[in-house]
Amino acid sequence: MSKEFQTKKVPTAVIPDDKLSKVYLSPNIIEAVTVDKRSCNIRKFKRVGKNACVNMSTGEYIEFSKNENLQSKQAHFKKAANDLRRIINLNFIGDCSEKFITLTYCNRMEDYNNASEDFKKFWSLFKYRYPNCEYIRILEPQESGSWHIHVLIKDKTKKNFYVKHEVLSSLWGHGKVWIKNLPFSENFGAYFCAQFNSTDNSNEESKAIQKGKRIDYYPSNFKFYTCSKGIEKPKPIVMSHGELKRLVNYQEPCYAYTNTIADNDVVVNSITFEQYLNAV
DNA sequence: GGTACTGAGAGAAGAGTAAC
DNA sequence: GTTACTCTTCTCTCAGTACC
Incomplete structure (x- = not known):
């Protein structure tokens, strides 16, 4: 037996000015997440142990199936993405x-x-040659189960950064390497993560199955991405939605949607996600 | 009073550095 | 280039606190 809440993407909700939003500022994009209700009935299910939870209102003991563990893994994967x-x-x-x-x-x-x-070995060699560089690394399994590595590298000095293909290839030494410039995109994070996020709403069955299988290749406690020390971590700022509107000069969001969370078709909460171009 | 949010703790894994 | 060590970061979980 299992318990599932249903989530559904609906037209973007109108948010009152006094509602609190969590805001993430970056050079090109301002992101805001607004939760409609802080209190709802979702918490009547309490986790007990690794593979089970209890319905606190009925006392029912519910074990997770393998598929539900996969869903949990996907949830962590989505958060990491x-x-x-x-x-x-x-x-x-x-x-x-x-x-x-x-x-x-x-x-x-x-x-x-x-x-x-x-x-790790590659980076120690790379860092010796290019000491001003910082990285974000993403380990990804291919459909065959064989791993490959994506790396975003930046030179802290902001100088034009160039690495010869032969040099990169010899530093790596395990197979083929590709090096590209970043495509210009105001929301490069979304552009980049779209390639990895396995929990998108694609309707293509074969694609979803392939991606679901790929998550299986990640061990428990896997680190979907890692960064070097010099990479800054985003810190959210909590502000009212009215303050947010003033911050973005009352412009319309460039991307927005609302997700509703329903229990037996009764909506118990909704979460609105908005992105604005940072014109500040 | 009930429940979601947040922060903290434990354990695991990674990053950085120094020594060889 | 390798190894060992320490410190940091990430995942996972839970409990206290704040909010509805």
Whole structure:
């Protein structure tokens, strides 16, 4: 037996000026998350142990199935992808000092830990050659289960950053490498994360199945992304929605939606997500 | 009073550095 | 280039606090 809330994307809700929003500022994009109700009935399910919860109103003991554990993994994955998008938006603007690198293996690499170790060695060599660089690393399994690594690199000095393909290839030494400039995009984080976020609302069944399977390759306690020390972390600011509107000069959001959370078709809460171009 | 939010703690894993 | 060590960061979970 299982318990599921239904979430649904609906037309963007109108938010009163006094409602509190959590706001994330970055050079190009301002993100706001507004939760309609702080109190609702979702918390009547209390987690007990790794694989079960209890309905606090009925005392019913509910075990998670493997599929539900996968859903939990997907939820963590989605949260990590959201964090990653904000970190990218805060640190990368599509400047000439920034590069997007992909590192692959010529043979199959199915071990997450070995791939992590290989990147660690690669970065120590890279850092020796380019001491002013910082990175965000994303380890991703291919459909075959073989790992490859995406790396966003920036030169802190903001100088035009250039790495020869042969140099990069010899530093990596495990297979093919690709190096690209970042495409200009005001919301580069969303552009970038769209490639990895496995919990999008795609209707393509085969794609969803493939992506669901890929999440299975991640071990428990996996780190979807890692950053070097010099990468800034976004800190949310809580403000009223009226203050937010003043902050963005009353412009319309460039992207917005509202998600409702329903229990047996009764809406118990809604969360509105908005993005504004940062014109400040 | 009930419940969501937030922060803290534990454990695991990664980053950075120094020594060899 | 490798290894060992320390510090930091991330995931996961829970309990106290603030809010409705």
